[in-house]
Amino acid sequence: MITTVLDRLGVRADLEIVEALDGPGATFRDLDPAGVDALRDLHVLVAFRDPVALAERGPRSGPEDFVDRLRVAARGARHLVRWTAMLRCPVLVISYERAVDSPEWLVETVISFCGLEPTSTQRGEAVAAVLDRRR
Numbered sequence: 001m002i003t004t005v006l007d008r009l010g011v012r013a014d015l016e017i018v019e020a021l022d023g024p025g026a027t028f029r030d031l032d033p034a035g036v037d038a039l040r041d042l043h044v045l046v047a048f049r050d051p052v053a054l055a056e057r058g059p060r061s062g063p064e065d066f067v068d069r070l071r072v073a074a075r076g077a078r079h080l081v082r083w084t085a086m087l088r089c090p091v092l093v094i095s096y097e098r099a100v101d102s103p104e105w106l107v108e109t110v111i112s113f114c115g116l117e118p119t120s121t122q123r124g125e126a127v128a129a130v131l132d133r134r135r
Contacts, residue, residue: 004133005110006045008126009118042089043114047096051077103130 051073058069084091092113099106107126111118118126 004129005107005126006114008129009107009111009114009116009122011114011116044084044087044089044091045110045113046080046084046091046093047099048077048080048093049073049096053097100130100134103127103134106130 051070054073054076055066055069058065084093090113092109094106094109104127107123107130110116110126111123
């Protein structure tokens with residue numbers, strides 16, 4: 001969703017950064033924060049998901065399964081917090097759920113963080129992209 005917003009605002013988001021630095025199939029856990037910081041003029045946008053929302057998305061076989069999925073989601077969030085804390089470049093941390101619920105807030109926050117000057121059409125397209133994801 002963030003990538004779509006950036007695209008609509010005319011920003012090329014380099015989605016290949018993880019693969020470029022650490023190989024195919026890499027995740028943020030594999031990505032060396034020092035390598036990220038070495039990139040020029042980098043701004044990092046980190047969207048955190050609510051662990052409960054993530055756990056609820058899985059198959060509902062029983063309460064034990066939910067608790068296991070919640071543990072996995074919480075562990076992932078802790079890893080992302082540690083990884084984010086190691087970065088020295090500008091970092092914007094957002095709630096994925098708030099972003100989905102408040103597309104105008106998301107777009108204006110990204111614009112401000114990245115120092116963008118999009119047209120009103122680009123702004124509208126970025127908000128529409130988030131609204132489309134909610135449907």
